[in-house]
Amino acid sequence: xxxxxxxxxxxxxxxxxxxxxxxxxxxxxxxxxxxxxxxxxxxxxxxxxxxxxxxxxxxxxxxxxxxxxxxxxxxxxxxxxxxxxxxxxxxxxxxxxxxxxxxxxxxxxxxxxxxxxxxxxxxxxxxxxxxxxxxxxxxxxxxxxxxxxxxxxxxxxxxxxxxxxxxxxxxxxxxxxxxxxxxxx
Amino acid sequence: xxxxxxxxxxxxxxxxxxxxxxxxxxxxxxxxxxxxxxxxxxxxxxxxxxxxxxxxxxxxxxxxxxxxxxxxxxxxxxxxxxxxxxxxxxxxxxxxxxxxxxxxxxxxxxxxxxxxxxxxxxxxxxxxxxxxxxxxxxxxxxxxxxxxxxxxxxxxxxxxxxxxxxxxxxxxxxxxxxxxxxxxxxxxxxxxxxxxxxxxxxxxxxxxxxxxxxxxxxxxxxxxxxxxxxxxxxxxxxxxxxxxxxxxxxxxxxxxxxxxxxxxxxxxxxxxxxxxxxxxxxxxxxxxxxxxxxxxxxxxxxxxxxxxxxxxxxxxxxxxxxxxxxxxxxxxxxxxxxxxxxxxxxxxxxxxxxxxxxxxxxxxxxxxxxxxxxxxxxxxxxxxxxxxxxxxxxxxxxxxxxxxxxxxxxxxxxxxxxxxxxxxxxxxxxxxxxxxxxxxxxxxxxxxxxxxxxxxxxxxxxxxxxxxxxxxxxxxxxxxxxxxxxxxxxxxxxxxxxxxxxxxxxxxxxxxxxxx
Numbered sequence: 001x002x003x004x005x006x007x008x009x010x011x012x013x014x015x016x017x018x019x020x021x022x023x024x025x026x027x028x029x030x031x032x033x034x035x036x037x038x039x040x041x042x043x044x045x046x047x048x049x050x051x052x053x054x055x056x057x058x059x060x061x062x063x064x065x066x067x068x069x070x071x072x073x074x075x076x077x078x079x080x081x082x083x084x085x086x087x088x089x090x091x092x093x094x095x096x097x098x099x100x101x102x103x104x105x106x107x108x109x110x111x112x113x114x115x116x117x118x119x120x121x122x123x124x125x126x127x128x129x130x131x132x133x134x135x136x137x138x139x140x141x142x143x144x145x146x147x148x149x150x151x152x153x154x155x156x157x158x159x160x161x162x163x164x165x166x167x168x169x170x171x172x173x174x175x176x177x178x179x180x181x182x183x184x185x
Numbered sequence: 186x187x188x189x190x191x192x193x194x195x196x197x198x199x200x201x202x203x204x205x206x207x208x209x210x211x212x213x214x215x216x217x218x219x220x221x222x223x224x225x226x227x228x229x230x231x232x233x234x235x236x237x238x239x240x241x242x243x244x245x246x247x248x249x250x251x252x253x254x255x256x257x258x259x260x261x262x263x264x265x266x267x268x269x270x271x272x273x274x275x276x277x278x279x280x281x282x283x284x285x286x287x288x289x290x291x292x293x294x295x296x297x298x299x300x301x302x303x304x305x306x307x308x309x310x311x312x313x314x315x316x317x318x319x320x321x322x323x324x325x326x327x328x329x330x331x332x333x334x335x336x337x338x339x340x341x342x343x344x345x346x347x348x349x350x351x352x353x354x355x356x357x358x359x360x361x362x363x364x365x366x367x368x369x370x371x372x373x374x375x376x377x378x379x380x381x382x383x384x385x386x387x388x389x390x391x392x393x394x395x396x397x398x399x400x401x402x403x404x405x406x407x408x409x410x411x412x413x414x415x416x417x418x419x420x421x422x423x424x425x426x427x428x429x430x431x432x433x434x435x436x437x438x439x440x441x442x443x444x445x446x447x448x449x450x451x452x453x454x455x456x457x458x459x460x461x462x463x464x465x466x467x468x469x470x471x472x473x474x475x476x477x478x479x480x481x482x483x484x485x486x487x488x489x490x491x492x493x494x495x496x497x498x499x500x501x502x503x504x505x506x507x508x509x510x511x512x513x514x515x516x517x518x519x520x521x522x523x524x525x526x527x528x529x530x531x532x533x534x535x536x537x538x539x540x541x542x543x544x545x546x547x548x549x550x551x552x553x554x555x556x557x558x559x560x561x562x563x564x565x566x567x568x569x570x571x572x573x574x575x576x577x578x579x580x581x582x583x584x585x586x587x588x589x590x591x592x593x594x595x596x597x598x599x600x601x602x603x604x605x606x607x608x609x610x611x612x613x614x615x616x617x618x619x620x621x622x623x624x625x626x627x628x629x630x631x632x633x634x635x636x637x638x639x640x641x642x643x644x645x646x647x648x649x650x651x652x653x654x655x656x657x658x659x660x661x662x663x664x665x666x667x668x669x670x671x672x673x674x675x676x677x678x679x680x681x682x683x684x685x686x687x688x689x690x691x692x693x694x695x696x697x698x699x700x701x
Contacts, residue, residue: 018520026524030531038532041539048546055553062560065567072566079573083580123576139595146588155577158587163614179580181573 082155087129087180089114095154096133096176103145105135108171117177128179130159135172142172155179191232192484193225193243193324195315196438197346197370200224203469203480210466210484213477222318229322240323242332242487244479245315245496246347249308250328251275252361255286257302259294267493271304283312283496285328289357303358305330307496316500325487325495330358332482334489336459338432341415342479343439344368345383348411350418354428362418366411369439376400390441390472401443408448416452432457440475585623586651590616590675593652594627597645601631604641608632622653622676634667636660646673 065072092114100107114129122128135145142163149156159175189211194201198221204212216224234241255274261267271284288294288302305328315326330351333340340351346368352360373382376399389396389404396404415433423429433454439445446456458475466474466481557564594614602609614627631638639660646655655673662668 022520022524026527026531029524029528033528033532034535038535038539041536041543045539045543045546048543048550052546052550052553055550055557058564059553059557059560061567062557062564065563066560069563069566072570076566076570076573079570079577083573083576123579126576126580139591143588143591146591150584150588155581157580157584160617161587162616163591163611165610165612179576181576 081153083126083179083181084154085181087114087127087178087182089129092129092131092154092156092178095152096131096156099145099148099152100135103137103141103148105137105141105145105172108134108136114178122179125181126179127182128177131176131178133174133176135174136166136169137172138169142170145172146174149176190239190484190487191229191234191241192480192482192487193228193241194480194483195221195225195243195245195247195318195326196344196368197247198224199345199438200228201476201480202228203477203484205481205484208465208485210469210477210481213469213473213480215473215476220318221315222320225318225320225322234322238323239488240325240495242483243315243319243324243326244329244332244483245307245312245326246329246342246344246349246479247307247311247315248347248363248367249282249306249311250347250349250361250363251277251306252328252330252358253304254359255302255304256299257286257288257294258299259296261288261302262294264493264497271306274304275306277306281309282306283309285331285496286493287331287334287358287490288493301357303330305361309499312496313499316496316498319500321504324498325491326498327483327494327496328361329479330361331490331494332479332486333358334486336434336462336482338430338434338459339419340434340436342437343411343435343442343445344437345370348437348439350415352419352422352427352429360422360425360427364411364414364418366407366414369442372403372407375403386442389443390438396443404442405444405448408442408445409451411445412448412452412454415449415454419454431455434458434462436475436478438476441472585618585675587616587623589651590614590623590625593646593649593673593675594625597642597649598629600645601638601642605631605634605638607634607638609634619674622674624672624674626658626670626672628668628670631667631669633665634662634669638667639669639671642669642671646671651675 093112097107112131112133114131117128117130119128135142137145146158146161149158155178157177159177161172161174164171164173189204189206191202191204193203198219199215199217200221202214202216203210204214214228216228218224218227253271253274255270257270261270267286268279268284271286272279272282284304284306286302286304288300290300293300307328312326316324319326329340329342329349333351333353335353335356337353337356340353342349342351348364348366348368350362350364351358369386370379370383373379373386376382376385376397385397385400386404389400419429419431431454433449433456435445435449435456435458449456458478462478462482465485466477469477591614594611598609598611601607609629609631612628612630614625616623616625618624629642639657643655643657646652653674653676655671658670658672660667660669
């Protein structure tokens with residue numbers, strides 16, 4: 001390249017370098033300032049928009065609840081009876097006793113004492129109690145009794161059972177669990 | 186529309202300004218103050234010198250000005266080369282002298298062609314001081330010979346500081362000399378101090394004035410010396426083959442000095458001002474004409490032979506340098522401001538926009554929250570339902586179908602009984618959860634039972650939906666009765682396929698969401 005050409009190139013580089021550097025500085029400064037001052041506001045705005053939308057959808061839900069208040073209260077009552085806020089131990093004994101009687105089963109070992117179970121796998125705030133009971137009855141009664149346990153107004157789960165033939169009847173040893181959601185105020 | 190032009194002559198601390206209109210001197214102003222700068226300012230007072238107009242030519246006379254005819258080539262068009270050539274021709278200190286010159290035939294300065302020109306030097310310090318005094322006035326400072334181009338003859342200029350003589354031949358100044366006799370200030374210093382001496386000498390400029398004998402004697406001696414030195418100079422030029430004449434163009438403040446004409450006559454000179462020039466200065470007073478001629482010629486030659494004829498203006502170079510620096514700073518400042526502006530635009534506008542949007546959102550959320558407060562009780566019901574539902578789903582929906590295990594056992598037994606016609610009884614059923622499935626073990630008793638019956642029973646079990654595997658734990662035969670202990674694993678849901686008779690919304694939850 002000729003000397004003149006080299007000079008022209010140098011001048012061109014010198015003349016274009018400064019604007020490029022200035023643009024870079026502007027870009028970098030704008031990016032930095034945006035990141036420091038504008039982006040947090042944007043993020044805050046996004047969060048607020050999300051919260052507003054959540055409140056809106058909550059309002060729709062709340063309005064729907066108001067529109068079907070009695071039905072929803074019934075639904076809540078149903079769930080509250082399934083998993084009450086208090087253990088109500090005598091009540092569960094009575095429920096099982098009534099169920100056994102209605103299926104012509106006899107308590108073999110009298111009224112059992114519920115034992116609190118410390119189970120870490122349970123959801124937070126939920127407590128459970130266990131009852132081990134023995135009943136005497138025929139197969140059909142026992143079948144109906146077990147079937148009915150799944151549909152009680154109070155939620156009861158079966159942990160295990162054993163059925164043994166005994167002089168024309170069956171002896172049912174069953175371990176049951178029931179639950180309460182003890183809400184901490 | 187013609188416009189007046191001005192030209193200046195600087196002679197020590199005295200400034201002579203001549204205003205020219207249509208080629209005729211209209212007005213002359215002579216000023217001598219304590220400083221050259223003030224003299225120039227006062228001389229130019231009332232004149233608007235436009236920056237875009239031609240520069241004001243200033244004839245600058247100072248002791249130490251020298252002159253030489255030189256050979257010039259195209260390379261001398263470069264100022265540095267020109268200076269090199271001048272200092273080669275005139276061995277004087279480069280640091281203390283400034284250069285100027287005229288190329289007589291600039292069009293012939295091509296390639297290596299040699300032509301003629303003149304070089305002039307003047308003390309650099311005085312040149313710088315003169316330019317400094319001229320300040321920001323666009324000016325071109327030239328030595329006296331530069332203004333006589335085109336005016337053939339001998340030009341004797343008697344000024345305050347110097348007396349110089351220029352020979353012009355064929356329109357070109359070809360010789361120049363400052364006479365040792367000096368200017369009128371030499372004479373003034375002999376009859377008094379700088380101020381009073383000059384006053385006395387100036388009083389002798391009027392031919393009708395009465396002059397003290399002492400001063401008269403000094404003037405006579407001065408004039409005689411001046412005339413003798415001029416004669417010697419002219420003779421020398423004649424010997425050097427210059428085309429000299431006995432006619433003298435006598436100009437300058439000292440041209441009217443008492444006895445000078447006689448002294449020149451004594452040396453066989455005749456005084457005869459160039460006819461053209463003489464006509465051009467008729468509009469100014471007679472007593473000022475001779476001293477105004479240099480400044481008049483400066484006006485008429487302004488811009489000629491530039492740029493070499495003018496001494497380089499170090500002051501204007503400094504000003505230009507300063508201006509360049511200022512421009513650069515201004516450019517940097519503007520660039521900085523543009524940068525800041527651009528950054529501000531790219532940041533502040535989005536910031537303002539996002540901030541106002543945020544404020545609007547904050548307002549909206551407050552409004553929404555206040556509206557929601559009245560509905561919060563109902564929403565709490567929803568939350569309670571959802572929480573309980575989730576609990577119920579977690580605790581209940583994963584439960585195995587316990588009753589179905591009994592049904593499977595007794596169904597299998599009944600089918601074996603029906604197939605074999607043998608009396609089968611179930612003695613014990615044990616259930617328990619193993620891993621993810623139920624494990625059921627039952628013992629049965631079969632009168633006259635055999636291994637085929639066991640196989641049948643296992644096959645029946647395996648055919649039942651939900652039974653993953655079935656196997657025999659033990660088989661004994663005693664007293665005509667076969668005792669089997671059989672186990673199977675079962676993985677069916679609590680409600681799927683079960684005989685749910687009293688469905689409620691809680692159980693529907695397990696069904697609708699397909700939770701096992």
